[in-house]
Amino acid sequence: MKFCLFSCKYAGDSATLQWKKYPLLFLMEEVETYSHVTPVQIRFNDIDIMGHVNNAVHQYYYDYARLQYFRDVFGRLISWNEQALVLASIHVNYQEPIGLDEQIEVHTRITRIGNKSIGMAQRIVSTHTGTVKSYSESVLVGYDRKKGATFSIPQEWRERISWFEHARF
Template sequence: MEFKHIKKIQIRFGDIDLLGHVNNGVQLSYLDLARMDYLMQVYGEDIEWKDSALIVAHLTIDYLSSITLNDKVEVHTRIYKIGNKSIALYQNIVDSMSGEIKTKTSQVMVAYDPKNGKSVPLTEILKTRIEEFEGEMAVE
C-alpha cells in the first residue's frame, strides 16, 4: 500500500518512559500531528475548526515494536475510504532508516459540527481534494 503523506517526527526526551521507550500515549500525539499536517496539506488552505471538525470516532492500534530516543521515525498517513460523513484512514509510525513499522493503526474520523454537537456530511471540497491527493480509493 502506498502512503503519499509522510510526516517526520522529532522524538523528545520527555516522550520517553522509565523503560526508555516512547510512551504509548505520546505516540497518539504523533498520529494527531501527522493527521493535522495531512489535512492542511490536502485541503490547501486554513481549516476553520471552530465551525466544523473531523474527530476520531474509532481507533485500532497495534504497538508492534518499541520506539527509543535515538530512533528516527515518521508517520505515514493514507485515507483509503470516503463516506458521506466519515473517512477511513491508516496511519503507521515507521522507522525511517529501516522501514520497519513500529505502530500500525486503522481509524475512522467523522465530520462534526461542534456548535450543534452532531455529525454532519463531509464537505464536497474536502472529498474532492482527498480524492485528488490519494487517487483511486473506495468512495461510498
C-alpha cells in the same frame, strides 16, 4: 523497498472496525502506498522508564500527522471552529519499541470516505530501516459544532482528498 508487517482492513459502513492480522510471510503491504509522510522528532519527555517511547505518545504522533495531512490536502491549516472532523474510533497495534535516538516518520492515507465519516490508516516507521513501529486505523466523523450534530462529508472535501490520494472516493 519498505514493507509493513501487518495490515488492517475496514469492514462495512458502520464505525465498527474489524481487524485481521496476517502472517509476515503471507502478506506484506508496501509502505509506499501511503500518500503522506510526516517526520516526527522524538523528545526526551516521550521516553518512559523502559527507555523507549511510551505507547500513549504514539497517539500524539498520529494526531500531529493527521493535522499535517489535512493541512497539506486543503493547502492551509484548517479551522475546526464550525465544521470539524472528530475522532470517533482509533485502534493502535504496537510492533516494536522506539528508542530516543531513532528517526521516525508517520505515513498517512485515507482508506474510505463514507457519508459522514472518513477512514484513515497510519503507520509509524523507522526512517533508517523501514521497520513499522506501530500502525493505526481510525474513523473520523464530520461534526458541526454550532448545531451539535454530525454532517455529511462535503463534496469539496471528497474531491480534494481524492486528488491528493490519487484515488476516487
